[in-house]
Amino acid sequence: MKRQTAILLVSAHALSLAKILQRELDATIYSRNELGGCSVIPSYSGFLEEHADELSAVIFIGAMGICVRSIAGCIRDKHTDPAVVCVDSSGRFAIPVLSGHIGGANELARQIAGILGAEAVITTQSDNAGLWALDMLPQNYGWKTEASHAELNECIARFVNLRPTALLLDIRDRGTDWLERTLPPHVKVYYHFEDIPLMDTALVIAVTPYIYTISSIPVLYFRPAVLHVGVGCRKNCNPEGVAQYMEEIMAANRLSPLAIASVGSVAMKKDEPLLEVLHKRWEGSALCIYTAEELQDIKVPNPSEKVHEVTGVYGVAESVALKSAKDGLLVLEKQKGLLSEGNNFTFAVALDKDVMRGGHIEIVGAGPGDPELISVRGKRMLEKADLVLYAGSLVPRELTYYAKEGAVVRSSAGMDLEEQFALMKEFYDKGLFIVRLHTGDPCIYGAIQEQMAFFDRYGMSYHITPGISSFQAAAAALRSQFTIPEKVQSIILTRGEGRTPMPEKEKLHKLAQSQSTMCIYLSAAIVEQVQEELLQAYPPETPVAACYKLTWKEEKIYRGQLKDLAAIVREHNLTLTTLLVVGEAIDNRQGLSRLYAHEFKHLFRK
CATH class of the missing domain: 3.30.420.180 (CobE/GbiG C-terminal domain)
Structure with a gap:
């Protein structure tokens, strides 16, 4: 099994570059010269002829000519040859030389360029044209294909020459989502074989478990495990x-x-x-x-x-x-x-x-408010949604601007649960894609349990995309680490007891006995009660922060001490979208962890 990455150092003065790549890529450096940290070999071509079958990748640092002459004797098949990348001795360029797609040389060149701050010089046509690497799709997404090398090459030739291509998607998975998201202009998507205009199509790419009879044009089948x-x-x-x-x-x-x-x-x-x-x-x-x-x-x-x-x-x-x-x-x-x-x-x-293709509901955590703090996946879900149902009073409308043109965008603020369910089911039954957009992370006071019970009852497809919670936004805004080595190692996310009763063992005065960092949601309206309970365990001088609309344009943060918490909230008329943070971790700069205080102390020396 090929596992080793070899760095062949042709230019001795580029040893520092080789050592950087060695550390980042877990590679072994070989050189014809006796240099510190290098294994000495008599010749590069001889080394490769003897060890090519053991290598997954070879990185030449030096002249391209030497690289080409050295690998010439061991080039056999792009499906088995190692990836070969040549890096110039100044570290400005990383050039794939052999096994660009299948062997991974193109991706390795990009990785090397990122490590060195260099430029990856990719010559593969599909890469330069922004097209799919058809021969890499099975490896990337766990699909199989029955196409021979010759058949695959014929399909690739038609595809990269921009011939009209039909993409048939009988199933839906991570790979098909990516294909739809990155669709080239000469490719059109079909979800039913009978809809494909075969007379006007030069290639069919089919991600499907089904077999179709097509004799007039090439069909490249990808078989997902379904x-x-x-x-x-x-x-x-x-x-x-x-x-x-x-x-x-x-x-x-x-x-x-x-x-x-x-x-x-x-x-x-x-x-x-x-x-x-x-x-x-x-x-x-x-x-x-x-x-x-x-x-x-x-x-x-x-x-x-x-x-x-x-x-x-x-x-x-x-x-x-x-x-x-x-x-x-x-x-x-x-x-x-x-x-x-x-x-x-x-x-x-x-x-x-x-x-199975059909309706789907994605429950998406919108993050604390700033549209840039939604996850990449969450943004992608919004961009493909046919219906966006968002928690209007808690989620800024700016987040819905990611929705595609023609999508229906509704606020759930004026709807009861039955109305929300009816709207989502209407779109679902049409086989459409729905995003239910919740503030922060849906698992924290997200009220998704009732929705999931409904989805389960009707056998509806759904998934949860997590989001950044306001407690994480609070830590960032306060420039605080909510844990202190050897003092505070727990963060409690909770709420005060309002109309919703709290379990006896979770009442604030009992949780406060741990002296952990406490983040208290949905409790600004009962702040006097919250303060009274916390004072049963925390010292009156304990740092507190009242964080209003974290990461929103209207964000306000008020610091103080626990004994003044209620006054701070009342004085500034803080409302539902306020997170209360309590604990000595706020603004704490004492107590370096043992890791940084000892093992890595040398990193801080001048």
Whole structure:
């Protein structure tokens, strides 16, 4: 297995550059000269001819001519050759020389350029044109392809020459999201094969588990791992020929075996030789074993009383496939097989629910308020949303400006839960993308539990994108580390007891006994009560901060002592969007951690 990165130092005076790269890339430096920290070799070409198969990357530091002559004798195949990058002796340029895409030389050149502050000189056409590297997509996103090298090269040629290309997306995953987000002008997206105008298309790129019949133009298939196979069989079923039989049946039903994500069965079949053979045959597949209790509530289209008597479930193959697919779509109902006397088996195939195209709800943490403090993913979700439903009184409207033209943007401030659900479901049922935008991080007083219960009840697809919380914004605004070595090692996020009762063990005066840094949400209206409880444990002189609309344009921060907290809040008419911070960590500059005080003290010496 290729693991080593070798730095071949041709220019001795560039040793300092080589050592920087050695440290950053965990590499070994080789040179023909005896230099400190270098392994001496008799010749660069001889070293490469002997060790090329052990190397994942080679970095030449020196003249391009020497680099080219040195690698000439060991160039074999771009799919197996190591990545080779040449760096000039002054560290100004990093140039991929061999295995740009497949071997990773282009990416390595960019990494080296970042380390040295150099320029990566990329000559690959797709990179320079801002096009996808089609040969890298399987590696980047865990897809497979049945295309030969020649077929792949033909597709790449058509693609980089900007021939009309159809992108067929039958599923949705991280990779397809990226493709849609970075769509080149000559590519058009289709979600149904029958919509593709084949007469006007020079290439089809299909991310799909399905097989289509197209003979007029090249089709580049990418097979994501999205199919789950459930298997039932007689005891000690002979596995010979079964995998090939299943693959033939799948292909006849337009399903590619390369898209298999898992194979599984019921617990009583876990030691069957057939399962082991199938698991090994379908490389990268997971082996899923379920108890009868885990499968008994799954409804199958082809129930069998006989199977139930033996296994405790009405259909092993179908129930296992559906269980592994998270109750997705059964794309191949139970198939019966008998390749030899007494060796009965059944199998079924289901499509993973998480990749099925349709409506989706993304619960997004908007951050504390500043539109630039939303996560990159959160911003991306807003940009693709068909509906943005945001918490109007808590989220600045500026955050919704990321929404695409034509998106519906609504505030939930005047809606009850039923109205919010009805609006989201209306868009969801149309197969559209919805962002529910919450302040801060949704898990902290985000009121998402009721929404998720609704989504679960109706089997709706949803996901949570976390956000920066106001307590983190408070620490930044106060220029404070909320933990002090050997004094304060905990941060408590809580609220005072208003209309919502607090559990007895979580009342403020009990939490305050820890003397931790305390961040108190939603409590400005009951600040007198908060102050009274905190004074039962904290000294009156404990530093406090009342933080109003953190990171908003209207941000205000008032510092003081705990004994004056209520007066500070009342004097400045602070309202709901106020976070109260209490603890001696505020503005603390004492107590360096042991790490910096001892092990790294030399870093601070002049």
